[in-house]
Amino acid sequence: MATHQAQVIALILGEQFGESAQIVASTLLSKGRLPLSQLITQTGLPPKQVREALFVLIQHNIVSYTEAPEGLRVVVHYSVNALQVLLRDRFPEYIRIAKLRFGEKAQHIIAEILKHGKCTFLHLQQALYPMESTPPDILDEFEDAFNTLIEQNFVVRVGDDDSVNVLDRKVSEEAAEVAKNPNMSASEKTKMKKALEAKSKGVEFEDMPTGMKRKLVYSFEEGDAKAAKVYDEDENMAERAYWRINPSRFHIHCRNEVLTALAESRINTSAKHLLNAILTYGEPSMKHCKADEVSAPITLTHLGSDTTFDKSLLTYNPSTPRASLQDYLALLTLDQDFPFLTKQDERGGGQYVCNLLSLKTALHQHLITTYLQEKFGIVASRIWRLLHTKGKLDEKQVAKLALISNKVAREKLYEMLNVGLIQLQDVPKTVDHAPSRTFFLWYVSLPKCVDAMILETYHMLSNLKIRRLKEYNANGALIEKIERSDIQEDESLLTDGERKGVEKFHKVMNMIRISEIRLDRALLILRDF
């Protein structure tokens, strides 16, 4: 996995930050964490360049550091956060979501933050509205948009320890917990670790003061002091506090989008609207795509009285709105392949939750079978589903149950084994493990398959990026020419051949970019959900 992933990372950094940042990050990725002196020797770059590269990478949340005491000195180790780099391919998607949910102002804010990795409120304001004469109502709108982004956790404050390595933070947090209670039993320790784990998935920034909104203070006596403090903080916050985006929030949005689209294709548009209403209701309590098991429970009565949800969207046979609501809830519950909803209780006309975790698994399974069908044919996907349902089977049983000949079954099984989407288990009859006295059973392990698919996707992604780089370099002279100022002003200076070349170049670039974005969509579902 590592090689293709590393290659993708190197290509992304090379494209976006240039060569020295690429070399520094690749070295850190292959060697693990390193102090500056060793980093300089390993990369062979001048110290100044390395320092600057690290500066840029830390600014963009890619490199994190740790201060480790070695004797009397404190040595700073740097390490790379691979996922942060890989997510850079998804920036256009984040900007799209911001626009879709919060409008154009939010879109500009997100774009600006992404451009700088992290930035202050003041910086945002100056960058987006550099004119002194900007009307105050526009500035208010801008501030509102910013506040909404923070309230909904799409933008989070950068803490003091934000650049500290995740593992280090975990270790120090655990150490602090242990220090609090030195006589912890083993089970208490596991519990504590689990709690910290859950905390790290999305809830970590919850307690941080945002500075952008005032807190309600009930008690007047102590309130004065508190209010004064908050106000004090507020004053400096605009300059002092740095903000970055919170990818997991965007991923939750993407997941909900995917699920509603799925409901539409499985059932119909009405089901999509209903599921959308349920997920929107549950969204504030969702923490992280990987951590959410079910959405917040919602009752039929609640849905019925929900004013934001237009009941006329539910179409067939609507004798009463309530009956049609009931019907659609039941339809979403009954789907065997994608169990969208589960009825938890009878209260309020039936209380439902959306099975986020099992839908994720179903989605993975569905993607893999579709991929198999496209690449190896329907027989392969049939065998895969058969094994996934029935567990371990030998070759002849596979052939019999899938109604195919033994020969075809064997071919397809080995084809899939080669790409790691099917697994083989040997069951020896004797202790000597002789192949002739061993049963070989085929089975499917979903997590392994997902890993194999992610690896495959990285490989394709790196191929596409390499090819794009090549196409770009091959057209170097042409690109230089069209970027000249005189040509920018007057396109008629280009010859016919050049114009065609430019057109073709743009088409090729577009094709590859689109494919990259589509592959990233696959990664979103397989890796980040």
Add this chain to the structure above:
Amino acid sequence: MTPAEEQLLAVIRSHPKGANEETLTTELDWEKAEIVNLVNSLSEQGFVDFVTVGKQLFFKARDINEANKTRDLSQNEKIVYNFIKSEKSKGIWSKDIKSKSGLHIQVVTDCIKTLEKYRLIKSVKSVKNPTRKLYMLFDLTPSEEITGGAWYTDQELDVAFIEGLTDMVFKFIGNRSYPKPTSSYASNGDETDAAQLIYPPDHTGYATTKDVHAFLKKSGVLKVDLGIMDVQMLVDRLWYDGKVTRIRKLGGDEVIEVWMYRTVRGQSVGAISGGGGGVWWTDTPCGKCAVAQFCKSGGPVSPEGCVYFSKWLEF
């Protein structure tokens, strides 16, 4: 054959299930000893078999054709022939004949060769052990056990037959899966778009395996008789293909009746991948590439010099 023998044979033939000594003595009114002699002589010539039912001995006339064919066989050949005959349509393996008869394998093979030459027996292959030759009488049809049942033609899985049936089943299930735009489900809603119509959750009119079975039987395309379990295999196959989905039927008591089937609507992946029919991976040349495993930058197969890429980008 003497006239007396012919007369005796005629009497024995009139009892297709075999006649015992008593029947013969009452019907012919001959001496017992004489009958025994004559029966022995007929048996030697291959016209009569001895069959023991319980403790009684019956004489059974052989088919005249068979009798004519087997008359000239040697003693060993007759033994082998009888073993093959006794297994009927199940067939018997030459090694089994050897161990049962106690004859040398060479002798058995020779006998089999002669019997095959006279077209008294034939060899068939079993789907279970395709390398073994099984022998059975020439005019018998092999049993299901050897042929593999309804799905096999000439010991091979009849793929075309299965595909054809699966298509039919799929269409049959599809017909009952969604309401027609003209049905009552559409009439009182504004929605007339066929892709939006769906039956309510308590609808029980979806196809079950039993329905599919009845449909196939009525359709008249079946040359062989399909059992309900065979049909279940077809439907399961569609389910493994992801083309149909199951809905639990309440109140069905038999195993077969537990599930109702509905076709899957639309291209689910197309929807979540943001339009387009294919999946993300197979849209690029790499997704279908056969040499992708060897592909790396700077290698003999590389993304820079990939011809599939060039073709794709030309398109």
